[in-house]
Amino acid sequence: MTDSRKNVRPEIYQFGLGNFKITNILDGYFHREDMHPFTAMNASVSEIEAIAKEHLLPYPKLEHNFVPTLIETPDSLIAFDPGFGKRAPGPTAGWYNQLLEKTGYSPDEVTHVVISHGHPDHIANLITDGAPTFKHAEIIISRTEYEFWTGNSAIPDFRGPTRQMFQEIVVPLADRCRFIEPDASIVEGLTALNAFGHSAGHMAFHAESDGNELMILSDTIAHYAVSLANLEWQFSMDDNPEMAVESRKRIVGMAASSKAPIIAFHMPFPSVGYIEQTNSNFRWVPSTYQMNI
Secondary structure: OOOOHHOOOOOOEEEEEEEEEEEEEOOOEEOOHHHHHHHHOOOOOHHHHHHHHHOOOOOOOOEEEEEEEEEEOOHHHHHHOOOOOHHHHOOOOHHHHHHHHHOOOHHHHHHHEEEEEOOOHHHHHHHEOEEEEOOOOEEEEHHHHHHHOOOOOOOHHHHHHHHHHHHHHHHHHHEEEEEEEOOOOEEEEEEEEEEOOOOOOOEEEEEEEEEEEEEEEEOOOOOHHHHHHHHOOOOOOOOOHHHHHHHHHHHHHHHHHHHHEOOOOOOOOOOEEEEEEEEEEEEEOOOHHHOOO
């Protein structure tokens, strides 16, 4: 049987946004066979199967992508959530560092690493072989997020390893961290947004350059078809599902109203699209050639 990793597939996508250059990198993917309940644990099997059928998807199978973003500004190179690195749990993920070289960037050129939240696919690559992957970068993370994973607050049963990883990887880098609140400016033209719920201090981001806007939703939405079909549906990986639903409604509403391009970490690569409001809810509209002209 053919190994899908050996098939040629897009792994890097770049486009301009005003004076910014945006790069999306495919850190990898997982193939799963649990579209329900993985994508929406409070939906029925029949509801999710119907969404899959509507989108011509092979229920219950799905591909879950991991897509970090870089933004090059005139003064900075900002890496968002740089993936698993060498801690990837399998061979179909952990490609970020090798692909970064193909973009023409080097880890040593990164000036800021922005962590939307402390789950493994977002923080694991902060350390490589016992040393910081991004040697010269300031690390930016929500204060709420940092205090949650370093404290004694109750966590979902499945998040024990996440807390352990956070304390092993992020805590030793605390002296390089800038702890921020929602609405904080990261650099000129880049603002953090409150998207709490998926994790305690989970953040989304708004970028603007020369009148051009972009929103980075991080893990606010998890599946391009299911998550937007009903904003009340709860992603099984949300640490606080009820809070995540409220944030999803607010952030998705902002995204749809802005009509700006959207990047979200788990959308199908290249993970750039638009969110359009429908009569009943919302839908993901993949970008085609808009960003290229």
